[in-house]
Amino acid sequence: MIYPDWLPPEATQVIVVLFLSFLLGLEREERKHNGDPYAFGGVRTYPLIGLIGYAMAALSGGELLPLTLGFVVVAAFLLLSYWHKLDAAGLAGITGQMSALATYLIGALVFRELFWLATTLTVASLLLLEFKSGLESLARRIDPADILTVTQFLLLAAVILPLLPNAPLGRFHVNPFQTWLVVVAVSAVSYGSYLLQRLRQDHSGVLLAALAGGAYSSTVATVALARRSVEAGAPRLYAGAILMASGIMYLRLGVFLALFNPALLQRLWLPFLALAAAALLGGWLWAKSARAAPAGQNGGYRPRNPLELGAALLFALMFLAMLAATRLASQYLGSSGVYALAAVMGVSDVDPFIMGITQSTPALMPLPVAASAILIAAAANNIAKGIYARALGAREAGGQSLLLLLTLAGLGLLPLAWV
Structure with a gap:
């Protein structure tokens, strides 16, 4: 990726992380407004998770172990959210929590300048989230x-x-x-x-x-x-x-x-x-x-x-x-x-x-x-x-x-x- 001269490379990377994770958060936010009260996260939570992934990758200096520990901590919070969802609804999917974990990885990928992979992961996640009804209908017909x-x-x-x-x-x-x-x-x-x-x-x-x-x-x-x-x-x-x-x-x-x-x-x-x-x-x-x-x-x-x-x-x-x-x-x-x-x-x-x-x-x-x-x-x-x-x-x-x-x-x- 070619960075603009008037911005530090890190600032450009943060903007990319915010943009990609905001798209995922926007999809989840729409899910809430469309009648799913238990949909996890939204336009604030997902960008925060993306920034945590980016920050952990920056602080670890590219080492895998600290980045993995950060992933585990985020996953633990998501697990608590899922348990709460189960208590409230009795039966619940885990798609929102999985997309949040993907958002964490998007932040880490952007830090490593794997922009194509981060964008592809975002697009694939959005398609899977947005086409829920169509994919489930297809699965029933197969x-x-x-x-x-x-x-x-x-x-x-x-x-x-x-x-x-x-x-x-x-x-x-x-x-x-x-x-x-x-x-x-x-x-x-x-x-x-x-x-x-x-x-x-x-x-x-x-x-x-x-x-x-x-x-x-x-x-x-x-x-x-x-x-x-x-x-x-x-x-x-x-x-x-x-x-x-x-x-x-x-x-x-x-x-x-x-x-x-x-x-x-x-x-x-x-x-x-x-x-x-x-x-x-x-x-x-x-x-x-x-x-x-x-x-x-x-x-x-x-x-x-x-x-x-x-x-x-x-x-x-x-x-x-x-x-x-x-x-x-x-x-x-x-x-x-x-x-x-x-x-x-x-x-x-x-x-x-x-x-x-x-x-x-x-x-x-x-x-x-x-x-x-x-x-x-x-x-x-x-x-x-x-x-x-x-x-x-x-x-x-x-x-x-x-x-x-x-x-x-x-x-x-x-x-x-x-x-």
């Missing part, structure tokens, strides 16, 4: 399974990932860190779509379901929408939605290329953007002329949670298998073998194959070959989805979906002429 899901994601991203070696290993030069990073990234993107589907379930329509499903897995979305079309009786609506889900697939793949192989994205961003725009606009126009879907037929479905450990491990195994197959095809069969493999892998979910391509390029595979293989895999996947829709969907909806997806697959092969 499913216990969602807490387990967040724990699993932290296990994947913050516990397992840092432990893995970040170096190529074995015959296929597999980098364990990069491999698991791919798993975390794909799971996170899929989980974002999974949450969106859960939030909009029973509150939106087929097209939004297609967009969310396409971000999760366009193949899964196509199968689910095709099955729904049997009951819905709105073929143009469901055919357009299936096409839009495949348009989202290109945007999803573009995100993964941006994260793991920007050189490939430079070659494919324009085709991907054009194909996504064509599929989204074409699907929307195709569905626009459809009559409204009957009530309850909103295309909703609940795919498997992609952050479950089983799903993450399965994707990791598929990714490693595709990585090995891609490198063997490139080494022994050349570009034609890679293209054949791309066409075969496109029948199922293309994510493991394409993510394997990103890890093989350009060290073991030329960029033009990799870009062409990705386009072929995506086109093959569109053909496969068209067949799935025709086989599983209503006759008219399935036929329209097959025609639209074959058209998209043909358009997806045109960029092979220049990538």
